[in-house]
Amino acid sequence: MQTFIYEAQIPRVIFGSGTMSRIAEEVTRLGASRAIVLSTPGRGKQLAAAVADQLGGICVAALATAVMHAPVQVSERAVDTVRETGADAIVAVGGGSTTGLAKAIALRTQLPQIILPTTYAGSEMTAVLGETADGRKITRKSPYMRAKTVIYDIDLSLDVPASVSVSSAMNAIAHGVEALYARDGNPVISNLAEDGIRSLVHALPPIMRDLTDRTARWEAMYGAFLCGAALGATTMGLQHKLAHILGGAFNLPHAETHSVLLPHVVAFNAPATPLAMQRLSRAIGEPDPAQALYALARRLDAPRSLKELGMPENGVDLAVQQAIVDPYDNPVPVEPASLRDLVRKAWSGATPYSS
Numbered sequence: 462m463q464t465f466i467y468e469a470q471i472p473r474v475i476f477g478s479g480t481m482s483r484i485a486e487e488v489t490r491l492g493a494s495r496a497i498v499l500s501t502p503g504r505g506k507q508l509a510a511a512v513a514d515q516l517g518g519i520c521v522a523a524l525a526t527a528v529m530h531a532p533v534q535v536s537e538r539a540v541d542t543v544r545e546t547g548a549d550a551i552v553a554v555g556g557g558s559t560t561g562l563a564k565a566i567a568l569r570t571q572l573p574q575i576i577l578p579t580t581y582a583g584s585e586m587t588a589v590l591g592e593t594a595d596g597r598k599i600t601r602k603s604p605y606m607r608a609k610t611v612i613y614d615i616d617l618s619l620d621v622p623a624s625v626s627v628s629s630a631m632n633a634i635a636h637g638v639e640a641l642y643a644r645d646g647n648p649v650i651s652n653l654a655e656d657g658i659r660s661l662v663h664a665l666p667p668i669m670r671d672l673t674d675r676t677a678r679w680e681a682m683y684g685a686f687l688c689g690a691a692l693g694a695t696t697m698g699l700q701h702k703l704a705h706i707l708g709g710a711f712n713l714p715h716a717e718t719h720s721v722l723l724p725h726v727v728a729f730n731a732p733a734t735p736l737a738m739q740r741l742s743r744a745i746g747e748p749d750p751a752q753a754l755y756a757l758a759r760r761l762d763a764p765r766s767l768k769e770l771g772m773p774e775n776g777v778d779l780a781v782q783q784a785i786v787d788p789y790d791n792p793v794p795v796e797p798a799s800l801r802d803l804v805r806k807a808w809s810g811a812t813p814y815s816s
């Protein structure tokens with residue numbers, strides 16, 4: 462008999478195959494006529510060119526400068542370009558790094574964003590940005606960073622490499638997990654999270670067999686949408702806090718770091734979250750979610766240690782010190798000794814219940 466508040470806060474969502482073709486119509490729908498298109502360099506730039514093509518004369522610039530962890534200098538340079546070109550809408554095509562740049566610009570200019578996600582990062586559903594300056598990742602929250610429209614086009618995900626597909630999907634599962642036990646969660650959000658995790662876990666093995674499996678790509682993107690929406694409606698806990706600290710301090714790859722941490726944080730929080738664990742077990746189809754997530758990462762060839770991601774051994778203490786400084790929401794109180802044990806296991810790649 463839980464009492465709860467539910468306030469829907471998700472953007473307009475267009476989901477399917479070939480949906481990118483609606484981009485010009487969606488920009489116009491926002492009352493805008495001068496869009497800047499954002500992407501990462503490399504393959505991202507080609508995607509941006511395809512989007513710019515669809516936009517025709519509405520596209521005033523394309524900027525392929527997005528990088529991971531949203532460094533402030535990159536965002537400030539992008540804002541200069543936005544001002545010089547007189548852009549009145551932001552269009553981002555790519556993974557969470559590109560969405561991060563869109564949010565950073567929106568935070569500073571209040572321009573509307575349309576996001577076309579290609580990975581499963583789920584950032585397009587949140588009004589949160591982790592931006593880095595001087596080796597620290599600072600969390601920003603603002604309603605201006607909430608996208609106006611998200612266009613999920615599974616065709617844009619078909620050539621996302623296997624490693625990015627798996628790690629960004631594990632990142633999305635981590636969103637769903639933290640939403641399941643968030644202090645401000647509710648049954649509606651838990652249903653989204655559970656269904657999202659189930660979809661992602663189910664879709665990953667076929668994607669690894671065939672990256673162009675459209676049914677599995679549809680299911681994974683749908684799962685990422687649901688888990689992102691669940692994260693966007695709740696407060697993050699230890700999993701996200703640690704991932705931010707490690708990303709900021711050691712420049713570790715974001716999604717891979719989430720993937721390594723996830724089984725350990727689940728094992729850490731399991732004793733205080735029986736209902737969340739019940740839902741998680743149901744979604745994964747295994748009785749022990751922490752072990753199952755560790756085994757899933759192994760089966761999918763995802764990284765399982767922070768060591769292999771480049772974190773030095775003496776970084777364990779630094780991470781613990783930083784994580785203890787600001788108190789934050791987590792079902793199990795975070796104490797230095799227990800946290801050190803968790804980070805140490807994640808660093809070495811041990812299984813979640815090893816001693």
Ligand code: NAD
Nearest residue numbers: 501529530556557558579580582584587589620621715716
């Ligand atoms: P990413 O955006 O860095 O993309 C990973 C790689 O995949 C890049 O090299 C990119 O060019 C490539 N790629 C993307 N789409 C492709 C395609 N269609 N074809 C080929 N290659 C493609 O990684 P990510 O995991 O999507 O996002 C990580 C970033 O997102 C981090 O900076 C993280 O902080 C942020 N994030 C934020 C939130 C939030 O709510 N604020 C949530 C999740 C992630």
